[in-house]
Amino acid sequence: MLIERVVKSMILRKFDHVIVSRFLLYYQKSKFFTATSDEKLNVVEMVINVLYNLDPGAVSCKSLFGLLRVTLSLNVSKCSKNKLENMIGSQLDQATLDNLLVPSPYGINYLYDVNLVLRFLKAFLRGETYQVTSIQMMKVASLIDLYIAEIAPDPSLKPSKFLALATALPDSARDSYDELYHAMDMYLEVHAGLSEAEKLKICCGLNYEKLSAEVCILLSQNKKFPSKSAARALISQQFKLKSLLHGTPSSKSFTDSPYSPNIDVRNREKKDKTSEQVLMYSGKLDPSADNEKLRAHLQGMQCRVMELEKVCRKMQRKMEKITKSKVSRHSHARSLPKLCS
Known part of the structure; x- marks a missing residue:
């Protein structure tokens, strides 16, 4: 094609690749x-082949979509x-949601072309011509x-495809899995007929710690989520609470102080022991038991968590007051004049 020779000549003469792409x-x-x-097919394939050999980023993401x-609408070659x-x-980090909402090809029941997006993700992670940064990864996530x-909400979307999308990116790409949870909630609501095993597979895409x-x-x-997932969520929360109890800066600074009274140390040890008992209790839950009974257990654990959080806050305030009081008395005693010599 004449146009192809013209473009090659432009490249040889070191024209800006952005200008060539436009x-x-x-x-x-x-x-x-x-x-x-x-003719349309020939033109499109020629344009794609030339653009592919230009500098990365010479053509905008919007233009590529x-x-x-x-x-x-054309029978473009696989290559x-x-x-x-x-x-x-x-x-892909520059794409928008509207860009990705490409209708499924003829003969596929899915509303949107999920396989296409999965291929985009593979190409993104492969990073043949660039190094993927953490910022790019988080944007794509x-x-x-x-x-x-x-x-x-697509009733035709298979669990395997949903899970493939949910797990396509590494765990480090997400700081929080809250949005993914809400999407799973919607999916399980629409696909209420899934078995417990299928639901558990879908929940494998969640990181409960995040x-x-x-x-x-x-x-x-x-109740749309399997019982094991509900238990894991509560156990994860218990571990977070335990970390909070052990790692609170104010409590640490107080216990390190020479003015820490024994009674408060005992209270803290008692509270830590209670937290460990809650963890042991949550670990003993039988996921195969009746769902309603299990949920009653979980609600009880939740109440216990809230009680422990209240106790933790009260103890922090109490320890801060005692520390200030002791320091004040100590400094006052030092400033008193000697009555006897």
């Missing part, structure tokens, strides 16, 4: 007004599709959480 996309759009289906939508998907994958929430306290409580009371 020229190609303009040519593709203008040519489509009068071209036949076969525009090109992708053009290919949906050209792979090149386009790899280019999009390399810029937020985008995928939005996408999962959007497709969760769920907020509010979501842990919601999960523990959510």
Whole structure:
């Protein structure tokens, strides 16, 4: 094609690759007004092949998705599709939710093309021409959480595809799994007929340690989730509470002080022991028991957690007051004049 020779000449003369990409996309759009289906196919494949050899980032993510939508109505070769998907994958952190909502191809029951998004993710993680940064990873994780929430109500979406999306990114990509929990909640509501085993597989996509306290409580009371997941959420919350009790700065500074009274030390030890008992109690829960009975246990544990949190706060305030009082008395005693010499 003449246009292909022109573009190659531009590249040899060291034209800016951004200008080359814009020229190609303009040519593709203008040519489509009068071209036949076969001509459109040839033009699109030529444009994709040339763009693929340009500098990464020479063409915007928005333009690549525009090109992708053009290919949906054409019988583009697998090689050209792979090149386009790899280019999009390399810029996935710049994509929007609307970009990803591509309708499924003919013959697929899913509302949106989930397999396409999974291929984007593979290309992104592969990072052939760049090094994926933590910021990019977190942006993509937020985008995928939005996408999962959007497709969760699709009654045709299989559990395996939902889980594949939920687990496609490494755990480090998410600081919080709250959004993923809400998407799972929606999915389980729509797919109420799933077995307990299928629900458990889906819940494997959650990291309970990265769920907020509010979501842990919601999960523990959510009958759509399997009993084992509810128990794990509560146990995770117990460990967080135990860490809080052992690692509170104010309590540590007080117990290190020479003015710490024995009674408060005993109270703290007693409270730590109580926390450990709660953990042991939660570990003894039988997930195979009747669901209602288990949920009653979990609610009892939740109340215990709230009580311990209140006790912890009261003790912190009490210890701070005692510390201030002791320090004040000590400094006052030092300042008294000697009455006898």
